Amino acid sequence: MEKNNTLKLKFESARKYAPAPESRSAAKINAQYELFINGRFEKPLSGKYFDTINPATEEKLSQVAEANDADVDRAVKAARNAYENVWRDMPGAERGKYIFRIARMIQERARELAVIETLNGGKPIRESRDFDIPVVANHFFYYAGWADKLEYAFPNRRPQPLGVAAQIIPWNFPLMMAAWKIAPAIATGNTVVLKPAETTPLTALKLAEIIQESGLPPGVVNIITGAGATGSALVNHPDVNKIAFTGSTEVGKHIQRAIGGTAKRTTLELGGKAANIIFDDAPIDQAVEGVINGIFFNQGHVCCAGSRLYVQESVLGEVIRKLKDRLETLIVGDPMDKNTDIGAINSRQQLENINKYLDIGRAEGAEMYQPDIELPGKGFFCKPTIFTNVAQSNRISQEEIFGPVLTIQSFRTDDEVIEKANNSPYGLSAGVWTDKGSKIFNLTTKLRAGVVWANTYNQFDPTSPFGGYKESGYGREGGLHGLNAYVKF
Amino acid sequence: MVDTNGAAMPLLMRTPRIDQVGVVERAARITKRSIKKETKVNGLLLTLNMIDLTTLEGKDSEGKVKQMCYKAKHLLDTYPGLPTVAAVCVYPAMVHTAKKAVEGTGIRVASVATGFPSGQASHEVKISETKFAVEQGADEVDMVISRGKFLAGEYNFVFDEIAAIKEACGNARLKVILETGELVTFDKVRRASDIAMYAGADFIKTSTGKVTPAATLPVTLVMLEAIRDFHYDTGRMVGMKPAGGISKSKLALHYLVMLNEVLGEEWMNNQWFRFGASSLANDVLMQLMKEKTGVYQGKDYFSLD
Amino acid sequence: MSVKNKETIAAETEADMRQPEEASRRLEVLKTYKIFIGGKFPRTESGRYYVAQDEAGHKLANVCLSSRKDFREAVVAARTAFGDWGSRAAFNRGQILYRIAEMLEGRKLQFIDELVKQGAGQAAAGQEVEQSIDRLIYYAGWCDKFQQLFSSVNPVATSHFNFSVPEPTGVVSILAPQDSALLGLVSVIAPVIAGGNTCVVLGSYSKPLSAVTFAEVLSTSDVPGGVVNILTGKMEELAPYFADHMDVNALVYCGDDMEMKKLLQQKAALNLKRVVFYDHVDWMSANGQSPYLIADSQEIKTTWHPIENIGGAKAGY
Structure with a gap:
């Protein structure tokens, strides 16, 4: 008689791996943060502070200063002073060395920054640790090297800095956006007043500490916190030469109007509603993973998220089945757990906005699918969601939701899908999945978008320009082309 | 003409293309799972229970095989409640010896x-080698495909051969x-996986262990996805x-996480x-002892068989 | 035939043209100055016109006072033409720009004549026409080169091939210089179409003849209909539509009126047009031409694709 030696031990299904929390001990968060102006942390003239919370628990993490018009003015004056008296005329090589030093110090404090990014913004620690913070350091490192080589970037021209750059950044990649803004600006000899988003100020303030420690001349980088009014005061300040904004298309349009009649230059990196297109000859499993990565990375809080999926009809059923299977293995919950795939929605307001679109989608007759999982009792969470039976005219397939929500449509021919993909006021990014090289180039040429990923998605690199067509904004960030935004001839 | 037991060659045009970089990225992502505490202990126990303890050397002797079989049964007697390994894996000439050594334990002989x-x-x-192994008492047969024929594009030959061996396995x-x-x-790995499964394989296996590279996470991912698609299409595991x-x-x-997901x-x-x-x-045993005692372990305390 | 210098030929030609007219008292045939939309020369749908005058106040011609509907039609034509023009081989675009220069060269005297009528001195007019021809040649040469200048292969750290190339932004509306009737016009159209865009252009109000006659040159130069559309009329009236049309991708304004700039910038925000201002540009100078002017109506597109290089591959995020 044979004994059965097969263990029926449960390894645990994907969602039930034992908790693997990242330690909070690496992160030191002060009870209160001031404005970083002229190399010092200054109490706000407004006298006001606002709370910043952990969206995964709704606990208060700290309170930060709210800059009013007078504070903005102080910051701009500091930047102007540093521009005219120190930074503009410093040899590029020396400017570069400061930036290199900042890059290195970010690497040294990477774990601390990752933990704070996750605590304050809700993104999974795996992403802030493996993506955000490395990209931040790399971005500074990349642009540091440009500081003394600018004349090679613009043949037959002598690039000059613009002056004081006002930079307003969003909450989805708080520190990464700060790096994308600050690094090229100061490498080209400009000085900066940066305003992080009001829900995610902490890593920018940590960066201020690093900048202070690096010995960067006071006033070259100023970081002030506040909400829309602070941003508006910064945009409208008469002594600002350049506005760099990343955020919603609505606010972007507002900024373009506001600078009318001034000599201010702008670059805008705005919303998107990217098409991700799977042909029947695609590497299907990698495409499915690309779709998952495309829409659920950072809770879908990504301007270039692949939120409109187009699948060639003959593989539609297979792709949907595989997507649903893959959803079962996505772990939603505590962002500090190293196994979490989808963390917390950044704010209550954003969660409400996403839920509004889920209602709209159902009301429009689309079929909604979510995995059967339990969300944490506290904090702001949303299940990964896919909508099938969607029409091009549905609002959920036209408007940017900025959450983990995917719409799926089918198509038959290349021309049809090109037309549908381009049928959007946005043009930030697109994805194409096919094994056929000539089809890739046909698609990547005809898709009206600033970044096109073929057989991959959501890849970023400091050397690679990023930015949109049409209402996704103008100007590029990253790479040689990113220098354009901060020089004049 | 080989009787293929009604098995039919898969439509190779339906075998999907594989993007190498995408596979490597996905496999790397799987390694980011952090397996701790009771999940880790369960995983380690399961790992022990999934091992085909193997000796495939020209210098294998009956004594060596017996020793290995003893190890298979008694992984670490000082650690109560451990499972046995799944199987011992030997050359056909050693099957008889192995079969006797593991009799009554439920450990299979491959x-x-x-x-x-x-x-x-x-x-x-x-x-005839297959039939001999089975007659000697093998519960499982690990065959190799004819890679030369496969690489030459003679897919029907490979398919027919597997089907014939399957029949010989009883x-x-x-x-x-x-x-x-x-x-x-990976494109070829996927194609070979499909051919093997449609020809009647109960398992698909990466490597002999005699060629480098042997098993890797990415290649295993490609094969697991082939298995899943085969299950989608035929309902067969x-x-x-x-x-x-x-x-x-x-x-x-990492492999278990991949399998799980x-x-x-x-x-x-x-x-x-x-x-x-x-x-x-032995490495698993060292980890289990560490989990149990909280003390990092040394190799000298675990028997080499 | 003896060797003659340019002036002699010009004088003789003029005499040849005058003589029979005088002899037969033939009535001169006047040209109707029409606008240029989709490769055709319609009159303005509005039926409106204004009288273009020389500096002494003499009537030069009745000129179309284009309406917003003309502009709308022109944008439709430009959008339709964009698909073909933007995807043509750059070499082909270069040949067509060269062809425009050839045609302009052939009608040099007519342009000099019109410029003189519009107030230029004879020598200055000749210089402006010649420089306009040379400017077209300059951009004809850039058509298949600026891409290499503004492209890059980006050495990304992952196992991907990544490159960035310029692409035309689409339909560009252009408020051409008011004072430089021909050279200014050519200088703003050429870089836009060299880059594969199509455009709708408002010519000079006070000096409209060159713009219309230049349209006739375009019409005979293998330029597909709709690539360049030329309107005449009032800037104050049409500028808001040039700025707020939702199917226009970029706006070029040549002027230094701060109020106008403000208005344009604000209207352009409606669909986030790229707004390009050329103020105080001396089109006669070397600054009047540059590949960077082509770049002003280009987008940078970055394309990624994996490379089968397992060693270099890392997790995407």
Whole structure:
């Protein structure tokens, strides 16, 4: 008689791996943060502070200063002073060395920054640790090297800095956006007043500490916190030469109007509603993973998220089945757990906005699918969601939701899908999945978008320009082309 | 004409293309799972229970095989409640010895066959070697595919050969070794996987252990996805056996995470998943002792058999 | 035939043209100055016109006072033409720009004549026409070169091939210089179409003849209909539509009126047009031409694709 030696031990299904929390001990968060102006942390003239919370628990993490018009003015004056008296005329090589030093110090404090990014913004620690913070350091490192080589970037021209750059950044990649803004600006000899988003100020303030420690001349980088009014005061300040904004298309349009009649230059990196297109000859499993990565990375809080999926009809059923299977293995919950795939929605307001679109989608007759999982009792969470039976005219397939929500449509021919993909006021990014090289180039040429990923998605690199067509904004960030935004001839 | 038991060659045009970089990225992402505490202990116990403890050397002797079988039964007697390994894996000539050594334990005996490891033997020799192994008491047969024919595009030959060996196996379960290190590209690994499964494989297996690279996480991912697609299409479950190069428990846990997230709980037992390994067991035992005692372990305290 | 210098030929030609007219008292045939939309020369749909005058106040011609509907039609034509023009081989675009220069060269005297009528001195007019021809040649040469200048292969750290190339932004509306009737016009149209865009251009109000006659040159130069559309009329009236039309991708304004700039910038925000201001540009100078002017109506597109290089591959995020 044979004994059965097969263990029926449960390894645990994907969602039930034992908790693997990242330690909070690496992160030191002060009870209160001031404005970083002229190399010092200054109490706000407004006298006001606002709370910043952990969206995964709704606990208060700290309170930060709210800059009013007078504070903005102080910051701009500091930047102007540093521009005219120190930074503009410093040899590029020396400017570069400061930036290199900042890059290195970010690497040294990477774990601390990752933990704070996750605590304050809700993104999974795996992403802030493996993506955000490395990209931040790399971005500074990349642009540091440009500081003394600018004349090679613009043949037959002598690039000059613009002056004081006002930079307003969003909450989805708080520190990464700060790096994308600050690094090229100061490498080209400009000085900066940066305003992080009001829900995610902490890593920018940590960066201020690093900048202070690096010995960067006071006033070259100023970081002030506040909400829309602070941003508006910064945009409208008469002594600002350049506005760099990343955020919603609505606010972007507002900024373009506001600078009318001034000599201010702008670059805008705005919303998107990217098409991700799977042909029947695609590497299907990698495409499915690309779709998952495309829409659920950072809770879908990504301007270039692949939120409109187009699948060639003959593989539609297979792709949907595989997507649903893959959803079962996505772990939603505590962002500090190293196994979490989808963390917390950044704010209550954003969660409400996403839920509004889920209602709209159902009301429009689309079929909604979510995995059967339990969300944490506290904090702001949303299940990964896919909508099938969607029409091009549905609002959920036209408007940017900025959450983990995917719409799926089918198509038959290349021309049809090109037309549908381009049928959007946005043009930030697109994805194409096919094994056929000539089809890739046909698609990547005809898709009206600033970044096109073929057989991959959501890849970023400091050397690679990023930015949109049409209402996704103008100007590029990253790479040689990113220098354009901060020089004049 | 080979009787293929009604099995039909798969439509290779339906075999999907594989993007290498995407596979590597996905596999890397799987390694980011952090397996701790009770999940880790469960995973380690499961790993032990999935091992095909293997010796496939020219210098193998009856004594060596007996020792290995003893180890298979008594992984670490000072640690109560440990499972046994899944199987011992030997050459056909050693099957009889192994079978006697593990009698009554539930440990299966697997035998390589079909001109292992190169597969360079005549059809008749492959069939008779298979039959010999089964007659000697093998519960499982690990065959190798004819890589030369496969690479030459003679897919029907490969298919027919596997089907014939399957028939020769009778009730023994058939593991089909693709030798992925010689197929090189993931596209070919996927195609070979499909051919093997449609020809009747009960398991598909990466490697003989005689060729580098042997098992890797990315190639295993490609094969697990082939198994899943085969299950989608036919409703039939096929097992997976990565073999060669897996000697650390941390890596073994990555494999289990991959299995868990690609195929799911139904496959999470040694009916459907095996590790072909010789030195993995001791590393797992060291980890288990560490979890139990809280003290990092040394190799000298674990028997080498 | 003896060797003659340019002036002699010009004088003789003029005499040849005058003589028969005088002899037969033939009535001169006056040209109707029409606008240029989709490769055709319609009158303004509005039926409106204004009288273009020389500096002494003499009537030069009745000129179309284009309406917003003309502009709308022109944008439709430009959008339709964009698909073909933007995807043509750059070499082909270069040949067509060269062809425009050839045609302009052939009608040099007519342009000099019109410029003189519009107030230029004879020598200055000749210089402006010649420089306009040379400017077209300059951009004809850039058509298949600026891409290499502004492209890059980006050495990304992952196992991907990544490159960035310029692409035309689409339909560009252009408020051409008011004072430089021909050279200014050519200088703003050429870089836009060299880059594969199509455009709708408002010519000079006070000096409209050159713009219309230049349209006739375009019409005979293998330029597909709709690539360049030329309107005449009032800037104050049409500028808001040039700025707020939702199917226009970029706006060029040549002027230094701060109020106008403000208005344009604000209207352009409606669909986030790229807004390009050329103020105080001396089109006669070397600054009047540059590949960077082509770049002003280009987008940078970055394309990624994996490379089968397992060693270099890392997790995407």
